[in-house]
């Protein structure tokens with residue numbers, strides 16, 4: 072029997088603001104859409120956290136035996152600088168500044184994104200569609216919304232009529248915004264804008280002469296509005312209604328709100344049953360910002376090349392650190408917090424790697440079934456990875472007692488224990504099995520080699536070389552002491 076039949080997951084739904092029992096539209100299958108990156112710069116650590124959170128969710132659904140279609144898009148056009156309808160396209164701007172083709176920008180940062188996510192051992196989605204690859208689908212949706220009378224064309228651009236939509240539907244259903252208040256609080260449009268109301272958003276924009284990414288449409292040569300691509304691609308690959316839509320919390324408004332409105336207007340249905348949003352990542356208690364220097368790139372963590380860090384960290388340690396916080400909590404990233412996680416990570420790896428040395432007992436003195444249930448309960452409760460990790464440390468305690476033979480497990484229980492532990496650590500959390508290399512013993516080994524070479528130099532009366540080895544080691548804080556028993560050393 073598939074595991075999902077035995078386990079009921081509860082998901083915190085941002086739409087209803089409550090935890091709900093997860094019931095997919097088709098039994099045994101899950102359709103999941105996650106808003107992917109806009110590929111105009113190196114992937115941001117905050118985005119990495121979002122994608123890692125949904126990787127955990129994807130992995131757990133797979134573990135439970137669901138057939139999952141996971142779609143995560145690449146935004147390669149239409150995302151303007153200020154997230155609204157004005158400003159330059161982010162990718163075009165980068166291309167203009169670097170004097171390269173927009174698709175070179177897209178390629179460079181898509182490759183960077185894939186490299187970083189694979190270092191973090193994140194599984195690729197099943198489909199990774201691009202906005203530029205779905206211009207036709209986006210145009211079709213605009214035609215449909217125009218036909219329904221919920222959009223209007225002006226000067227070659229098409230805008231979604233938020234006020235008209237809000238008469239029948241609720242614009243603000245996800246973000247909890249009240250459109251009436253928003254209208255009351257916004258100043259009237261300045262003469263520059265062609266929109267009827269400030270709340271309206273672009274479905275299609277006529278391209279200005281300097282705008283290089285442009286496509287023909289019934290209204291003008293232009294480009295689609297940013298929110299439209301996700302409606303077009305989720306609809307194409309997952310249908311009018313699908314199970315899970317995820318993204319960072321910052322996308323709730325306006326991006327996801329607009330997606331809901333577009334789908335309702337076009338298809339007459341609420342597109343998503345469970346909206347999931349991951350929380351922010353902050354750095355040393357403050358918002359990350361390039362301008363203040365409170366900023367770190369994922370690759371800098373692996374090399375340690377950033378003053379924020381005291382050392383380099385393995386991607387799997389960073390992953391473990393991130394999963395020690397629930398996806399809906401704010402996560403504060405710091406060198407100290409990472410170092411603390413690293414200790415825990417290696418403790419867990421050491422324990423799981425010593426499982427093979429445990430001998431089978433005649434009887435079981437630990438209740439493995441109860442422990443296993445606690446692991447599943449943690450993940451079934453809105454994918455609570457910190458509680459799961461606490462259960463894994465409980466397993467570390469069991470392993471230590473089993474090694475001392477203070478406790479025992481019979482063969483069946485020991486096999487089940489190993490199976491469940493490996494599944495949660497490697498399949499669900501996606502950690503990699505790394506054994507800590509002891510740098511101090513490696514250093515000792517290297518000094519021993521130099522002592523041996525120095526002794527050989529002395530035997531052949533090469534005093535210059537033997538002194539050089541001694542003096543240069545001393546400069547590095549390693550003192551050699553010659554005695555009756557041979558040469559010893561101390562490291563300061």
Ligand SMILES: [Zn+2]
Pocket residue numbers: 105106107301326
């Ligand atoms: Zn999106």
